[in-house]
Amino acid sequence: xxxxxxxxxxxxxxxxxxxxxxxxxxxxxxxxxxxxxxxxxxxxxxxxxxxxxxxxxxxxxxxxxxxxxxxxxxxxxxxxxxxxxxxxxxxxxxxxxxxxxxxxxxxxxxxxxxxxxxxxxxxxxxxxxxxxxxxxxxxxxxxxxxxxxxxxxxxxxxxxxxxxxxxxxxxxxxxxxxxxxxxxxxxxxxxxxxxxxxxxxxxxxxxxxxxxxxxxxxxxxxx
Amino acid sequence: xxxxxxxxxxxxxxxxxxxxxxxxxxxxxxxxxxxxxxxxxxxxxxxxxxxxxxxxxxxxxxxxxxxxxxxxxxxxxxxxxxxxxxxxxxxxxxxxxxxxxxxxxxxxxxxxxxxxxxxxxxxxxxxxxxxxxxxxxxxxxxxxxxxxxxxxxxxxxxxxxxxxxxxxxxxxxxxxxxxxxxxxxxxxxxxxxxxxxxxxxxxxxxxxxxxxxxxxxxxxxxxxxxxxxxxxxxxxxxxxxxxxxxxxxxxxxxxxxxxxxxxxxxxxxxxxxxxxxxxxx
Numbered sequence: 001x002x003x004x005x006x007x008x009x010x011x012x013x014x015x016x017x018x019x020x021x022x023x024x025x026x027x028x029x030x031x032x033x034x035x036x037x038x039x040x041x042x043x044x045x046x047x048x049x050x051x052x053x054x055x056x057x058x059x060x061x062x063x064x065x066x067x068x069x070x071x072x073x074x075x076x077x078x079x080x081x082x083x084x085x086x087x088x089x090x091x092x093x094x095x096x097x098x099x100x101x102x103x104x105x106x107x108x109x110x111x112x113x114x115x116x117x118x119x120x121x122x123x124x125x126x127x128x129x130x131x132x133x134x135x136x137x138x139x140x141x142x143x144x145x146x147x148x149x150x151x152x153x154x155x156x157x158x159x160x161x162x163x164x165x166x167x168x169x170x171x172x173x174x175x176x177x178x179x180x181x182x183x184x185x186x187x188x189x190x191x192x193x194x195x196x197x198x199x200x201x202x203x204x205x206x207x208x209x210x211x212x213x214x215x216x217x218x219x220x221x222x223x
Numbered sequence: 224x225x226x227x228x229x230x231x232x233x234x235x236x237x238x239x240x241x242x243x244x245x246x247x248x249x250x251x252x253x254x255x256x257x258x259x260x261x262x263x264x265x266x267x268x269x270x271x272x273x274x275x276x277x278x279x280x281x282x283x284x285x286x287x288x289x290x291x292x293x294x295x296x297x298x299x300x301x302x303x304x305x306x307x308x309x310x311x312x313x314x315x316x317x318x319x320x321x322x323x324x325x326x327x328x329x330x331x332x333x334x335x336x337x338x339x340x341x342x343x344x345x346x347x348x349x350x351x352x353x354x355x356x357x358x359x360x361x362x363x364x365x366x367x368x369x370x371x372x373x374x375x376x377x378x379x380x381x382x383x384x385x386x387x388x389x390x391x392x393x394x395x396x397x398x399x400x401x402x403x404x405x406x407x408x409x410x411x412x413x414x415x416x417x418x419x420x421x422x423x424x425x426x427x428x429x430x431x432x433x434x435x436x437x438x439x440x441x442x443x444x445x446x447x448x449x450x451x452x453x454x455x456x457x458x459x460x461x462x463x464x465x466x467x468x469x470x471x472x473x474x475x476x477x478x479x480x481x482x483x484x485x486x487x488x489x490x491x492x493x494x495x496x497x498x499x500x501x502x503x504x
Contacts, residue, residue, distance in 0.1 A: 003350050005295040006343040012374055013295050016336060017327035027371045027440075028336060035333050069330035072289035072302045073261045077333055112267040131267070162269035 021065045032064050033057075036077060043078040044102045046146065050095060059089060078106055097137050098146060104133045104156045109164050116219070117160035118212045124219040126208055127185040128177060132157035132216060134169070141166045159215030167216060172198070176207060185220045227282060227317070227427075231468040232491045233257055234483055236283070241273040243480040244281070250480060252488045255282040257470050260318075261289050264309040278313050284427075284470075285310060286396075287320035289331065292351055292365065293338025294324035303358045310359060317426060319364035319396045322348075322384060337370035340383035349391035356393070364394035364426045367416075369401040369443035373409060380405070381419025388424045395420060397464070398429040399457045400449070400472075404441045413456055422464040430457055430490060431472040446475030449490050457490070458497030469494065 005013075020028035037060050041048050048056060066088065069080040082103045085091055091099070111131035128134075133156045139146040141154055153169040155177075169177070179194050180186055186194075192204040199207075211217040231254035236244070244256070256277065263274050277283075289302065310318055323335045338344070356363050367384060377383070388395055397420065406413035432447035449471070457469075471487040478486075 003347070005347050006341070009339055009341065009344050009347070010295045012339045013324060013327065016372055016374075017324075017329075017332065020332065020334075020336065021327075021329065028334065031334050031371075032332055067330065069333070072299060072325075072331055073264065074259070074288060074333060075262060075266075080331075109268050110266050110270065112265055112271070114267065158268055162272065 024061055024064075029064075033060050036060050036063060036081070039074075039077040040081060043106050044081075044099055047095070047099045047102055050098060059085070062088065075110065078103060094138050094147075094149070097139070101135070101137055101141055101154075101156070104135060105164050105166070107131075108133065108156050108158045109162075111158065115158060115160045115215065118219050125185040125187050125221065126180060126191070126212065126217045127220045128180055129157045129159075129216055129218050134177065140168060142168050155216050157216060163215075165215065167214065173207075176204070180217070227255055227284075227468050229466040229468065230491075230495065231255055232487055233284070233468060233470040234487050235259075235286075235470065235472050235474065236263075236277065237474065237477050238262070238270065239477040240480050240483070241270070241277065245273050245276045247480065249280055250484050252484055253281060255284055255468065255470075257284045257286050257472075259288050260285050260306055260309050261287060264305060274313070283313055283315050284317035285315045285319070286366075287318065288335070289325050290320035290355065291323070291325040291331075292320060292355065292363075293322055293348060294326045296326060296328060298351060298354055299326075300358070303355055307359045310361065316361065317364065318359060318361050319366055319394075319426065321368045322365040322387065323368045323370075335368050337368060337372055337374070339374040340377040340380060341374075342378060342386075345383070345386050345390055348387055352387070352391035352393045362392070362394050362426075364396050366396040366398050366429065367401050367405075368398075369404040369408075371408065371440075379416070379419065380411075381416040385419050385421055388421060393424075394426040395424040396427055396429060397425055397460060397467075398431070399460055400429065400431040400433055400453050401443055403450075403453045403456050404433050404443050407441050414459060417460060417463065420464070425464055425467050427468040427470060428457070428460065429470050429472055430454075430494075444475055445472045448486055454490055454493050455497065457494040461494050461497075466495070 019026055020032055023029045024033055063081055063084050067080060067084040071080060082099060085096065085099055108131050113130040115129060136151060136153050138149055138151055140150055140152050153174055155167045155169055158164050176195060179191060188205055188208045192201040195204055208217060232252055233255040234253060236256040236258040263270065321335050324338050325332055325335055352363050367380065402413040402416055405411060430449055430453060431445045432449050434442045434444040434447060436442060469491055471490060473483055
């Protein structure tokens with residue numbers, strides 16, 4: 001048994017694949033592009049809405065022709081495209097942020113981490129939801145107009161009910177999140193002590209309770 | 224759960240059907256569901272939850288898309304190992320993929336392209352099949368694809384697949400619609416193709432709908448009901464190779480679960496009855 005392909009096989013396979021990648025008019029060229037386009041329109045609807053159809057077709061063309069996709073799972077075509085866009089497409093910053101935001105929604109939806117709902121009791125530590133992605137966007141993703149420039153921090157995460165949520169973060173939110181991230185996990189009492197210069201213990205307790213309910217925080221065993 | 228038998232009936236597990244399969248009553252005519260591991264592995268959240276619940280209700284078989292057994296690159300061992308873990312996690316015994324390529328020297332293509340059918344390639348393919356079987360700890364089952372490109376002076380498809388199965392020991396999944404589509408697109412006789420295949424290698428059959436384009440080309444879209452001609456071909460398959468589990472594929476324009484189960488039941492009954500008529504004629 002040989003582990004090496006026959007040179008003729010190598011040549012024939014390469015010829016077919018090169019044609020499919022570089023000739024959008026041949027049947028396999030069309031099929032490859034349709035598959036990618038379907039994934040993009042399904043995964044990144046707002047990104048696709050902001051692009052002229054001809055420009056989107058050109059991006060798909062370049063992706064098929066140039067991108068060395070390494071992920072075999074079909075749902076990862078979206079991830080492959082984001083990597084390609086970051087490295088090879090000259091998108092405006094706002095358009096790239098729309099793409100990355102929609103990817104973050106998708107990633108939060110399918111992240112393998114298990115999210116458990118908070119349970120009653122007062123002896124627990126808190127950590128940031130393991131699927132949460134904390135990003136600064138040049139628009140308010142929770143508002144209606146993504147084309148109105150602003151600069152807002154957001155948390156994107158999936159809660160225990162499998163809902164994907166986007167939460168705009170205030171500076172105070174970011175401060176407490178940084179304290180929790182620095183500790184990996186922390187009890188509400190210890191968090192209140194660290195934030196005492198700017199937060200009352202009651203406010204910290206309320207903030208923890210609210211964000212446990214939303215799902216931005218999750219409970220962990222106390223240290 | 225019922226074990227798969229020769230007259231078992233299944234449909235593909237599509238995300239569009241997952242809620243109904245999780246929450247509705249168990250669909251009595253369905254003996255099994257087939258999933259594409261690439262669409263379900265390494266998933267969390269709602270999809271993982273749905274799959275866990277569906278696996279408690281229906282036997283599962285797995286039908287892969289990205290193995291790319293017929294390409295000329297080294298096998299993606301990490302992916303094959305991940306497949307093994309996924310199959311083990313869900314106690315899936317039956318794993319199939321396609322006798323084709325889905326990757327080139329650049330990377331994954333996310334479609335199924337034909338591998339050249341040459342005698343000189345058979346040992347190479349058999350060695351790769353053996354390598355995969357050793358990793359997944361199961362017999363690999365390979366399906367005939369629908370192809371839209373023909374390499375010059377190839378072996379006949381049936382003869383080639385039969386020889387790959389013989390030398391590798393792999394099982395076969397006969398896609399009846401693909402045989403029909405290839406026959407029409409390339410002016411070949413699907414019955415002659417199927418006559419060359421070894422009955423004892425068949426694990427199960429696929430059947431699906433296709434799209435006839437304006438220029439006469441037929442595309443294997445899995446987006447329409449099964450055509451009458453394909454059902455008749457299924458009857459001939461059943462009469463020649465015997466009964467096997469039958470799976471209806473539907474990946475586009477997916478109807479409700481009830482409608483799909485009705486179609487699967489109707490097609491299954493027509494094939495069984497038609498094959499009896501053929502056999503007694």
